[in-house]
């Protein structure tokens with residue numbers, strides 16, 4: 481019981497400890513604000529720029545969720561196709577891996593040529609950067625259906641489609657939700673990169689402007705806001721995962 | 737009685753076999769309608785391959801496989817299968833697992849939604865027959881291995897298959913559970929008209945359950961001996977301790993030992 485309490489408190493204690501250590505180091509070594517502002521300075525900046533930060537954060541949140549949503553839909557469909565067909569799998573993997581290896585910062589200029597500056601490049605970048613783990617995980621879940629299960633169903637006259645939808649897709653759900661936790665953080669990175677280079681609003685754009693003006697505390701404040709939003713989104717995804725795939729988390733390891 | 741499964745001179749080579757050597761060669765076997773046949777043989781001799789051939793999951797390179805009077809050219813449909821691994825879907829309750837074949841096989845597939853209650857009653861009746869009365873709402877991972885195997889037998893029988901294929905279904909169970917399940921299987925066979933092919937490496941199991949026992953040679957597998965089992969039905973577990981039973985098991989042992997020595 482006490483271990484469980486400890487486990488609940490641990491994230492808070494570790495986070496607080498981290499910031500406390502940071503604060504102490506900054507004060508004791510008298511680090512200049514320009515190099516590394518102390519957490520108290522950053523907190524001050526957050527409070528000072530709260531309206532601006534909130535406005536831009538909301539925008540980034542929307543960009544991220546839109547890109548993530550598209551990535552989920554696309555990733556599920558492509559993952560299903562890849563998992564169900566060895567031919568499609570073998571055929572498209574090199575393309576997919578090759579595409580995924582391209583740094584998405586390099587793609588943003590092309591998006592600007594196509595769509596201009598605005599909301600499209602951040603959404604597209606968030607989508608492009610986050611769909612890959614979803615595809616791979618869904619495909620793996622479907623392609624690794626136990627051969628005996630497949631035999632049972634095929635001997636009943638089940639079609640490939642029956643097997644994919646009755647066994648493959650439900651079986652892939654833990655993999656899918658697991659990949660969402662990776663994808664949501666990636667989508668964040670994507671939308672911020674998009675905003676930095678091709679948008680007039682959003683935390684990414686705020687970062688670009690603040691660093692150009694050497695407003696160091698504001699830069700740090702924006703980063704902290706990003707990190708907090710990222711954690712919140714991750715937690716929400718993890719909670720959804722837990723409620724959707726309880727059957728897959730029955731080991732003591734998952735419960736501990 | 738008429739022949740139900742007829743395997744004539746079948747040779748099978750797996751497409752993905754590295755050495756290209758056949759898994760079974762010149763295999764001949766006939767099983768009569770409603771008969772309980774058992775196939776015993778050393779590990780790796782092609783017993784599971786035989787099951788896949790008889791259900792149309794694999795097609796022979798040479799020879800013909802005839803099931804229910806028709807040559808097998810596609811998965812036979814309507815066959816029930818159970819394996820050593822119960823392969824229950826963990827996200828479905830035991831009852832929903834048992835109903836799974838009905839979501840595939842016609843005419844049940846199109847009737848299932850409207851007549852759900854009727855099918856659920858049938859599944860619960862089967863559950864009671866295998867000693868799992870009232871356990872249908874549990875998830876398979878809440879059941880022991882033996883209980884999961886019982887449920888897997890229910891799943892294999894829910895759509896009243898003409899042919900039931902059992903591939904070492906009791907291989908992973910302890911002796912007591914296994915003997916309990918022998919009796920369950922015996923009673924299911926008595927209650928439902930169905931042709932059963934049981935693959936096993938347990939000679940006592942084959943002798944207790946089957947009407948006829950086929951012994952296979954080592955790879956490439958073929959039938960080296962065929963033996964009628966004449967013990968009257970219904971059989972009691974007691975007979976497994978009788979002298980004729982022991983001598984039958986001994987005789988089967990002899991065939992298998994010969995098959996292994998020849999390899």
Ligand SMILES: Nc1ncnc2c1ncn2[C@@H]1O[C@H](COP(=O)(O)OP(=O)(O)O)[C@@H](O)[C@H]1O
Pocket residue numbers: 750751752753754759778779780781782783784785786955
């Ligand atoms: N999918 C497969 N691809 C290639 N070889 C296989 C495959 N399945 C089985 N075999 C080979 O065929 C032989 C017979 O296998 P199997 O029928 O599973 O034996 P048993 O069930 O009697 O133990 C074995 O030597 C095995 O290695």
Ligand SMILES: [Mg+2]
Pocket residue numbers: 783784903
């Ligand atoms: Mg086998």
